[in-house]
Amino acid sequence: MLKFLLALSVGALFVSPVQATDLYPATKACVPGKPHCERWTAEFKRSLALAQKGDHVAQQTVAFCLYSGCHGAVAIDRVASCSWYLVIADSGAATVLDRSNLRNSCQPMTPAQKDEARALSGELVRKLYNRAPVAGDQI
Template sequence: MLKLLLALSIGAFFVSPLQAGEIQPVIKACQPGAKHCERWTAEFPTALQLALKGNHAAQQTVAFCLSSGCHDAVVIDRVASCSWHLVIANSGASTVLDASNLRNTCRPMTSAQKDEARANARELVRKIYNRDPAATDQM
C-alpha cells in the first residue's frame, strides 16, 4: 500500500498540464425564455469550429463572446479572448478595429495573464496557420 501511495504521489508531478492553445470555452445554460442567450449557445460552437479553420469573422465572434459572454451564453474568459485577438492580429486579415479590440482586451491584464495569452495564441497560430506568430503582439 505504501508503494502505491508513493507511486501516486510521484506520478502527480509528471501529469502534463493543459497544453497552451487548448482553450476550451464553456457554454452556459440559459435562463428559460432568454432568446439571445439560446441563439448564442447554439451558434458559438459553430463559430469556434470555423475560427479554428481560419475564418476571420468567426475568430472575431469567438474573441467577442469570450470577453462579453454573448448574452450570458459563454463563460467570460479574458485570457482566452486576448489569445484570440492575438490570433486575429496574426491572421493577415486584421483591421484597425481588430487592433483596437486587442488593446482594449489585453492591456488591462496582468503580466502573467498576458504571458498565458501569448502562449495560447502561439499554439493557436501554429495550429491554424501552420507558422509561428509575428514577433510583436501590440499589447
Template sequence: MLKFLLALSMGVFCVSPLQAGDITPVMKSCVSAAKPARCEMWTKDFKAALEQAQKGDHGAQGIVAFCLSTGCHGSVTIDKVASCSWHLVIANSGAATVLDASNLRNTCRPMTPAEKDQARALSRDLVQKIYKRPMVATDQM
C-alpha cells in the first residue's frame, strides 16, 4: 500500500468513459494478468476504495482516479473520462490539494473537447450523488 501511495503522489496519467448514471468501472479478470496475485490485491483494494469514494472519502477518490488512469496492474479497465471525472469530484470535495489540481490538469487536459464534456457531465452526477449539491465550476482542464 505504501508503494501505491508513493505512486499516487507522483501524479496521474491519461486514460474511456463511464455512463453518466453508472459509476461502477469495468473490472478485469486477473486470470490472464502478468502477476495475478498483485492484480487480485489491486482488485480488492480498488473495490474498497470505490465504495469509500462514493461516500466522499478524499483519499479513496484519489485511488479510484489513479486506477482508472493506469489500470492498477490490469485489475481495472483504463477509462480516461471516468478518471478525469473523479479528479473533478476531488476538486469539488473541499479537501483538494495542489497535487490534486496537478493530477486534474495532467489527466484532463490531453482529452478531446467531447471527452471533457463527458467528464464534466459524469462529475456533475457524482458530485450531486456524493455531496448532495451542485458541482462548482472548476475548469482547470
C-alpha cells in the first residue's frame, strides 16, 4: 500500500496543468445566495483560457481566484495559485504587486507543496513561452 501511495504522489507531480484542470475542474457549482458566484465562474473560465495563451491580466485573475476562491466560484488550490504566480514572475512583465502576491501565496506552503508548484510552473512556462523557466528560486 505504501508503494502505491508513493507512486501516486510522485505521479501527481508529472500531471500537466491542462490535464489537472480537465480532471479536477477548478470551478464549483454556485450556491443560491452568492450573487457574485456566477459572474466569477464565467470570468474564471474566460481568464483561464486567456491565461493559457499568455495573457498577463488573465494569469493574475486565475492566480487570484485559485488563492481566494472568488466568492465561492472557484475551488481554492494554493499550489496551483503559487504556480501561476511563478509563471507571472517568470513572464518578464511582473509588477511589484505580482511579486508581493507570489510571496504571500507561496511562502506559507510546505516544501513539498513548493516543489509541486515549481514543477507545475515549469511546465506552464515551457508551454506558454517555449523556453525553460528562469533559473533561481523566486519563492
